[in-house]
Amino acid sequence: MDVLSSTSKVTVTYWDPSGLFPLIQSDLCSRLPLRNLHWKAPARPLRSINSLHVGLTPYLSPANQDSGFAGVGLTRVKSTDSQLSIETGRGAKSAGHQKERRHQIPGLRNTPYLKVFLLRCDDNDSYKNVARKALREWVSEYTTSTSNENKQHDAFEWLIIHVVLPGTPAAQQPRSSSSASNASGSSRWMKGNTTLLDKIRSDFNSGNNKKDRVVQIRIGPSHPALATLSPPVLVGNQIVPATESPTESEMAWLDLIAKFKTQILASFDARVSQYEEDIKEKDSQRRLPGWNFCTFFVLKEGLARAFESVGLVEDALVLYDELGFGLDAVVRGQRDKEKIEGDPEGVVGGNFIGWTRESIKWIEQARRRRKARLEGRKGEEQEDVDDETPVGSEKKPYRELILSNEISLFDFKAYLFARQSTLLLRLGKGNGMDGVEIPMPAGASGYSLHEAAAVAAGRSEEDLTRLSEVLKRGVEFVTSVGRILRADLWTSYHSSTEGEMDKEQEQKDVIWIIDNIVSSWVFAVCQQLLKQTASASLPEGPNASTPVGTTHSGPFPKRSSSLPPTPNPETTSFTQAIQTSVTGLEDFAAVRADLMLLARGIVETFGKRQGWVGKMGWFYLPEEHVKDAGMVEVNLAGEGDKEAEKKEEVWGVEGIRNATLRRVVEKEEEEEFYTIFEELSEKAMKNYSIAKRTKSCERVEADLAALSFHLKDYASSVKHLEKMTKFYADQGWGLIETTLLGMYAKCLKEMNRSEDYIKVLLKLLAKSSAAERVRLRRRGVTALDGDDREAASVDISLDAQHLEEEVGVDVERIVTLSLEIEKEITTPMSHFWDNIIVDPYPRHLDDRDGFEVLVKMRYLLEEKLEVQKLRVRIVNTIGQMKEVWMDALEPVTMKRGVVKVFARSNITIPGSYIVDKIILIANKLHFVHELIAKSTPNTALGLGSTPVAAVPIVKKTKLLFYPAPRSLVVKLEVPKQIHLEHMRAIELVLDPGKNNVAKAELRLRSATAGLRLMTASVKFLEGSDSASMGDKSGVFALEGLTPEKKVRFRLPYTSENELTELALKVEVDYDTDNGHFFYADGLSVPVVLPLAVNVQDVFKPNALFSRFQVSTAIPDVPLRILKASLEGSRTFGACSGVGTEGSMVVFAKQPASFVYKITRKTGDDIPKDKEPQPLALTIEYRSLDEEVQDSVVAAFSSQLEEAGLGIYSCWLVPILTIRLRHRTVHDLEAAGLLNEVRLGKYDNYNWDEALESINPANGAREKVETWLKEFYEKNSILKLGPEASPANPVLTTRSIIIPVDVPQLQVIHRVDIHILCDTNSTTLSSPYAPPMVTVGQAIPAELIIHHSRSWNSFDAKNGEVEIGDDDELEFFYEIQHSLEVWLVSGRKRAHFSAKEGQVHKFPILLVPLKAGNLLLPNVEVKQVIPIEQGGEGVSCETDYRSNGESVLVLADVRSTTVRIDSPFGEDGFGGPAPVR
């Protein structure tokens, strides 16, 4: 806009009849511009004008030649400012109009605010004679006439500057009379005389307002301009040159300047109030007919200009804004009126002319040229090219047009905008310099943002907010006024061709001519705005590699959800950080970018017209275009050319009035066009990134990508596209993403980047399938049930259609292509498949071992996909990760709709599993679906772009694998017979089921800590012909197993600690007729013995009695003992009593005991010298727990088989067993006592869980459930024990063989207490046995000790003292008795030494102390161990035979002793007399 004409300059004219101006000019100018003016108007807040330029112009009036002071204030003042040259040219021309119409256009004149009279008055006389008169005339001339006539529109003030020349009398005078009184003598004689200054003051300050309008300036004597003065100063007169001190003269100048200020403000104030008054008046007439907006506009603009001229730009701007709204209102009002009345006349507010004058010219020119071109005439004059700045307030005599009501709306708007933008630019570009353009620093484009800001701050603050305001308004202006221009052009065209019959072609031409005109105008305005607002803060040279530019798009935080009601604190802080550096930069950059896009849009349109861009826009892929063309060629070869011709004809370049655009279009070369397009785009992008408008930035980048794609510059296109697709995908802008992906794919294809190409294509396909998914969902198809193939291809949503048309993604091709790449590409399966479900009911195969599971999924793509492999990975839920892969047998062809595939595994690993992963493999493409929770976020991410973000995560599919009845199983058992003497062992049974196992390898591993399996000493109990030891430990090779041919191993083991349960891991690899299979299981078996045996030995010289007490080892589990027998060995014989066979139930508190008599065998065949063999105690028993289990299971299985549900036995039985184990002690006790099992109820067994893994299809689950319920009803009480069936094969009767050693005994003493009594004795009642005595009666007895070494075997064990028969050993005996019962006299304890067969007798006397059947006292014989032998003695037992003998002691009632104590002493009656 017209930056140059925008000044804040007030004019001050000086009337200088004496030519004094040069004297003061330099001093005055050095003090200008005026600083810090403060204007206070009553209706406004205080305004400060920082600096005000003053234009000093001499008062030159043509009139003043003859009439002296006449015509003051009427002259158009010429600016001395060279910068105003343009204006003056036009201004001079228009001056003529203005003079005539000054009443109507009061505001348009740049009339002086202050008039200065430069007075030369050398002495008082000349003042009196000449000067005063001249002054008076000058003053009266305008103070009266001009101000009244013009009201206050041109209000001004006046000022008299008395220039005192050196050497004149005036110079001798003091400054004022007041100061004169203090002055020195020279002035004293002039006392009473007032100074010249005072005189002038008194004469001219007498106006109504008491302003001091007189200033005196003294010129120094050395002033160079003095010489040119006429009439010259008479220097000779000068006696004392009254030199002024610098302070004084400074004071004088300050005074002058202050006066300047106040006077200018005063006149300004007067003008403003006048204008405001006028405006108010005009405004009030708004509703009156005949009111003219133009007049009003001019009036108001006058005020605005006044404001502007004193530097109050903002106030001016406000006025212009008001005018703008006023204009809009008027236009709107007009239009409404037109609509209602159809009468454009008589509209309030005046009228505008229908079209701009130039428009006709424009159209005509274009038409002429076009005609010329069509006729082949060269040399026809070119169209005019508008200059670069179409908008400017001085472009046309707008004001005159306004005044003459000849302005079109377009012009009016343009003018208004030009003015507004001028003001704003002035504000924005820094307010100090009066809009004088600041030369951009040469290297501005190279500056970094901060440097540039610093530079800007150093010079003049660039107010970016203002600049962006200009741009904002500019955008609006361009778009809206573009429309107005178009209408304008049409109106003018219609009116100019009125009456003519338009040819159709002509009409068409005009359409695009007008279009071109409008477009080029818009483009030019955009360019102009951009140029004018170019700011140092925002470098945007095309090649500038500013830090901002290079780092765009990357580092800016993506605000994915940019509009939450509460702003993200993080982002705001970031914003502020930038804002503090340059205020408003973001906004500014954003608007600039908007404007660039606007300009770009126009270029693009032209490009489209020229056919350089696909008609549909950039994103229309050229390949498609080519295809179309090809089709045209084939079918309508002739017409194709015609079409092309037509196309050529339809559009022409005429009417483009912008040089840049013309260049672009006329070159007929695409390069220029692309360059411009690219440049604009890149700049816009840079700006957007500065403005942090990432989305807009991406949009432009997308265009750029499309451009380079269009130009087949695939590499750079790819560079753009790489990150962008993600950007759009993240926020779900599917269509955009799809389009970009399509382009991306093409690029990659061209560049032969197969891997990326495939990846992108997969993404595209995913889009397509997502669309299908949406479609399905909308139709409510979510489950897999029901095949809806026939309906599938009815409506393909836009996305897919678009996609397939554009890119032609071919599934087969992708798959084929994937062969070329090296690495597999893994894609989430959920992109192309929906509802992926693994049937949770594994099936057994009929003809072989292993399982298959059914995988169901919905394939979403239209095209078929050949999948070579489908693999399902399952992992077990408990224990360490064990994974099993299941594979589909054959390649699968995916068709749209539900696909069912069986995945099969030759592996049998019983247990519970979760489906972890499904992989589909097609060449190098892997489609993976993970079902475990950890994969969930991945899935979600991958799906991000698809509209349906969440595929319902399939419930964890739990698979329970259990061997089929037919399949190979390995079982672990505790041997039925346990020989405690042997190493402990377990038995392993391999049951090949119905398999013909050609070859197998069985591997064993211990799974219990501390367990060592003695695989080397394994023993094959069954099927030993087909089994052999493997080459490694724990490995066994098997061969040629026929169905049902079991192999049973006995596997000894040792363990470091006592085991209760033993666990093994078994793996079997085996080959059958059907291929290779694998079986693995963890087996465990309880190995703790359920019973405990205690033995108590009683030695007799000839025999040993052993008592075995059998109790339960596990207190909870009662035992049933069927038989206990002790078998003799070679050296010893054993025999038992009665009752060791049968069924005895042993409870925890009720052990069973068995006594056996063991005797040494005699005879010749008994080898004496051999080590004595232990005896073997064999106990046959059943654990009641096992018994219960077995019988229940037996009943269960047999009935299950009967019901035809045998296949489930392998599944249900273990569960039943587990449930049964949970029985309580009481249950078992009851079972033991009652010999029956109460099963309880179905509900207590919690079968539901187990039933869940039975396929509900075909009602199998229901059947099993019913059967189970029935089973519980029928078998609520199961009989147990021998009564049920003695030889019940179901019940496992276990036997344990316990080796029983006959203890070593070297010495046995047979001890007897022989009561010596004769039958005659009166003391003992002989017929009675036991002997009967009275209390206190001494019983003579004999202790007899037989020393025997009969048990001594000759080979003493280690650590024992070996003794021979003849060795004499020393023993002692001890009678142990209770002191209350027996009184023993004699040797209670005595040593003796003995040899084999010796008998020792010791007499003792026993006195019973109380009545009753008294057992004889106990006697023990022990060896006296010599000290030197160190405590080791021979083993020695005492066989105390009198142990059970008793003596009946009675109170003696036959006689009693009465004692009478005599007072005479002992011998009084001669002792007690027995009474009988």
Place this chain on the structure above:
Amino acid sequence: MSTPKISCIALIGRNNSPLHLQTFPSQPQSQPPSPSTTLKYHFLTHATLDVFQSRLPLKSNGDSDFGLLYSIDEELAAYGWLTNTGVKIVVVVDVGGAGAVAGGGGAGGGGGGAGGGGGLGVKDGELKGVFRALQTAYIRLVCNPFYELGVGGGGEG
């Protein structure tokens, strides 16, 4: 002659993903909008999100009307509305440039300082009714218990 027409309505979710985008053919005889037109509007609406974002701090008082987001070119202008749940409604208005607009005047309402004084075709706030109606319709849709929120309305329709 030609009055301003709505050429595109877009609903954008809280997380800036498109909920719905519907273009309205400027020429009634034309078939369903070509993909490229739709694509253009997709791009345009996506870019408006920036404006929403940058203006949000100024709209602290819960004002839903974002007014003119930006003028795309001579013909099209995008207007925005933000519901209190963060759903954005963008209406692209074809102010009818290409045809012949007689006068084409119109007062740009009061947005003086902020530069939001609407285009000549549409008065500031003139679209408020449109936005309200759209919002009401949206609310009605969301209130439908059978409607699965956030599902559907990917690309077009």
